[in-house]
Amino acid sequence: MSVDSTAPLLQVEGLHVSVGDREILRGVDLVIAEGETHVLLGPNGGGKTTLLNTIVGLPGYRITAGRILFKGTDLAGLEIDERARLGIGVAFQRPPAVRGIKLKQLIQVAGGDSFDEGAMADVIGELTLERMIDRDVNMGFSGGEMKRSEMAQLLAQAPDLTLFDEPESGVDLDNIAVVGGAMTRLLKAERVGKGTRSGLIVTHTGHILEYVNADIGHVLYNGKLACKGNPRDLIGEIGKHGYDKCVECAICQR
Amino acid sequence: MSEVAARKAEIRALAEAARDKKAAYGPDLDLSAFNAAKDAESVESLEALDKQMKEVALGVGIDASEEGRSGSYFQVDRSPIYQRVTEMYGGKLEIMSTKEAVELYPDLMYEQYYWRAVAPDKDKYTALVALQETEGYFIRVLPGQKIDKPIQACLFVSENNITQNVHNVIVMEEGSEATVITGCTIHPKVREGLHAGISEFYIRKGAKLTFTMIHNWAEDFDVRPRTAIVLEEDATYVNNYVLMKPVKSIQSFPVAKLEGDRSRAVFNSIVYGLEDSYIDIGSESIMEGSGSRSEAIARTVSRDRSIVYSRGRLIGRTNDCKAHLDCRGMVQSAESTQWAIPDLASEGAPGAELSHEAAISPIAAEEIFYLMSRGVPKDEAVSMITRGFLDLEIPGLPPALRRQIDKALEETAKDSM
Numbered sequence: 001m002s003v004d005s006t007a008p009l010l011q012v013e014g015l016h017v018s019v020g021d022r023e024i025l026r027g028v029d030l031v032i033a034e035g036e037t038h039v040l041l042g043p044n045g046g047g048k049t050t051l052l053n054t055i056v057g058l059p060g061y062r063i064t065a066g067r068i069l070f071k072g073t074d075l076a077g078l079e080i081d082e083r084a085r086l087g088i089g090v091a092f093q094r095p096p097a098v099r100g101i102k103l104k105q106l107i108q109v110a111g112g113d114s115f116d117e118g119a120m121a122d123v124i125g126e127l128t129l130e131r132m133i134d135r136d137v138n139m140g141f142s143g144g145e146m147k148r149s150e151m152a153q154l155l156a157q158a159p160d161l162t163l164f165d166e167p168e169s170g171v172d173l174d175n176i177a178v179v180g181g182a183m184t185r186l187l188k189a190e191r192v193g194k195g196t197r198s199g200l201i202v203t204h205t206g207h208i209l210e211y212v213n214a215d216i217g218h219v220l221y222n223g224k225l226a227c228k229g230n231p232r233d234l235i236g237e238i239g240k241h242g243y244d245k246c247v248e249c250a251i252c253q254r
Numbered sequence: 255m256s257e258v259a260a261r262k263a264e265i266r267a268l269a270e271a272a273r274d275k276k277a278a279y280g281p282d283l284d285l286s287a288f289n290a291a292k293d294a295e296s297v298e299s300l301e302a303l304d305k306q307m308k309e310v311a312l313g314v315g316i317d318a319s320e321e322g323r324s325g326s327y328f329q330v331d332r333s334p335i336y337q338r339v340t341e342m343y344g345g346k347l348e349i350m351s352t353k354e355a356v357e358l359y360p361d362l363m364y365e366q367y368y369w370r371a372v373a374p375d376k377d378k379y380t381a382l383v384a385l386q387e388t389e390g391y392f393i394r395v396l397p398g399q400k401i402d403k404p405i406q407a408c409l410f411v412s413e414n415n416i417t418q419n420v421h422n423v424i425v426m427e428e429g430s431e432a433t434v435i436t437g438c439t440i441h442p443k444v445r446e447g448l449h450a451g452i453s454e455f456y457i458r459k460g461a462k463l464t465f466t467m468i469h470n471w472a473e474d475f476d477v478r479p480r481t482a483i484v485l486e487e488d489a490t491y492v493n494n495y496v497l498m499k500p501v502k503s504i505q506s507f508p509v510a511k512l513e514g515d516r517s518r519a520v521f522n523s524i525v526y527g528l529e530d531s532y533i534d535i536g537s538e539s540i541m542e543g544s545g546s547r548s549e550a551i552a553r554t555v556s557r558d559r560s561i562v563y564s565r566g567r568l569i570g571r572t573n574d575c576k577a578h579l580d581c582r583g584m585v586q587s588a589e590s591t592q593w594a595i596p597d598l599a600s601e602g603a604p605g606a607e608l609s610h611e612a613a614i615s616p617i618a619a620e621e622i623f624y625l626m627s628r629g630v631p632k633d634e635a636v637s638m639i640t641r642g643f644l645d646l647e648i649p650g651l652p653p654a655l656r657r658q659i660d661k662a663l664e665e666t667a668k669d670s671m
Contacts (some may be wrong), residue, residue: 056627058623059619059623061426078634079626079628079631080623080626080627081626081630081631081632081635084626084627084628084629085629089627090627090628092624095624096618096620096621096624096626098621098625098639098642099642099643100639100641100642100643100645101625101638104624105638106628109630110623110628110629112629136642142658153628157628157629184286189580203515217441228534
């Protein structure tokens with residue numbers, strides 16, 4: 001796997017994706033540069049999660065045309081774990097419970113050998129995981145606990161690009177601030193010699209943007225990126241007129 | 255004729271009549287195919303065993319240094335080669351071969367313990383042990399003694415194609431407590447053979463026995479344990495069983511008789527079916543004492559061409575008894591077979607509460623992908639999930655043994671990659 005340092009971090013080109021016989025994405029083009037956080041808005045069933053899962057490499061998402069480049073490398077044919085080690089992280093909307101694997105164990109696995117006890121203590125403190133850390137991961141976790149667990153694993157993994165699937169869903173107000181704080185830390189952390197990190201946040205409601213800054217917003221509508229602009233402006237417009245009107249509106253910079 | 259002599263004759267007659275009696279479960283074995291076990295030489299210390307034997311024994315929880323153990327019993331083929339109670343536990347517990355115990359306490363043994371919980375004519379395997387017994391251990395914990403370090407017992411087969419026919423008796427006197435680790439294994443050079451083992455445990459009023467058994471056999475080796483536990487009032491029995499290596503066939507169905515009020519029995523089993531193993535394990539709890547409780551938890555994984563039966567029988571014979579069965583199986587191969595067979599009965603006890611939860615499922619793909627998304631390669635993700643599934647949190651398990659099981663799980667996971 002060769003890594004091109006001059007290429008944008010993520011480059012999605014003319015992407016068509018089918019799930020079963022159904023085409024979900026119909027020509028998506030998206031470029032995320034190093035240090036940028038993008039937001040993906042759009043109605044349910046519009047293909048937001050499909051785009052994320054295709055980048056992650058989950059089976060069942062068939063690319064029929066186009067390609068995804070990460071650090072200049074075509075992700076086609078790379079396994080999920082290879083993509084993860086290349087620098088792609090994902091916070092799932094509804095991660096599965098895994099019997100017998102403790103949260104602490106998974107955070108350690110995500111962090112790798114260099115993730116020491118101090119780093120573990122820091123993550124546990126940041127996300128107040130004291131009472132969850134020795135439990136089976138996601139087993140009986142509340143919505144907020146699940147999201148905090150995801151954030152902890154990602155803080156340990158420290159990916160260059162983090163994909164967040166509906167980070168605010170099922171989370172109460174107390175937890176949303178904690179989750180938002182962790183997202184900010186994930187996205188803004190500067191690492192010596194490693195450049196800054198990037199993110200792609202999928203959100204249906206846009207609530208999470210009250211806690212995290214994002215640079216660019218997109219609306220994914222009918223399998224295409226229909227609109228691009230300032231995330232807050234886009235949400236304002238969608239709030240007033242709905243997605244149908246938004247895709248034709250004046251603030252679109254596409 | 256004395257009572258002892260009469261009983262001896264009776265046991266013999268019962269066994270003779272059951273010589274060809276097939277067992278209720280498991281493949282039928284031709285017992286004439288095996289040779290009689292030979293004598294082995296005694297050792298002054300377990301450290302004197304050869305390196306390979308010590309390593310194999312350690313794999314089933316038997317520590318040759320005896321560190322952290324209150325006592326040891328070590329049998330090779332037909333001979334008890336070592337038995338010792340650590341000094342600070344002198345006068346608190348007895349360890350000897352069953353044969354010695356029968357010589358020392360003939361009346362008591364024949365009247366109360368020896369062939370009293372397991373019938374000599376149960377099947378051809380009990381008959382085999384009754385007719386050609388090759389020792390076994392006798393452990394007795396004196397009244398009120400709380401033995402805080404585990405007692406270890408190793409039943410070791412060193413010669414090819416023999417039958418080791420042991421008869422073990424544990425007596426927990428009133429108010430006593432102990433943990434017994436029994437490791438059953440074979441020398442790496444042994445391929446075929448049979449281990450037939452009678453175990454009769456008597457747990458007196460308020461006593462508690464935690465019995466952990468680790469089995470390591472081989473592809474062509476057959477195993478037929480026959481175990482019964484009798485519990486008096488307020489007695490507790492915890493049985494932990496671990497099988498992580500291939501075996502030709504094993505069939506085991508220990509029976510706990512909860513006779514005393516408020517007695518309690520717990521069975522935990524961790525079974526990993528590999529290669530062509532035929533594994534038929536389970537437990538039965540018969541609740542007769544008022545307020546008696548039982549719980550059986552089994553986790554079974556089947557790989558390769560293994561066949562795994564996970565049985566559990568709960569019988570309520572008193573109104574306020576309560577028991578639960580939880581058996582989960584994970585099938586990891588298209589050529590393996592698993593059966594989960596819960597079996598509940600209320601016999602003249604309309605108030606008995608018996609329940610079960612049985613499930614057989616594949617390893618969940620989404621769990622594998624989840625771990626992979628954190629950078630874990632697929633094969634490692636599969637072994638992590640399998641380990642997690644088999645990782646029963648067994649309360650009261652000595653930490654040393656926990657590490658032993660973890661190590662076995664790790665090694666097995668490594669092998670299967």
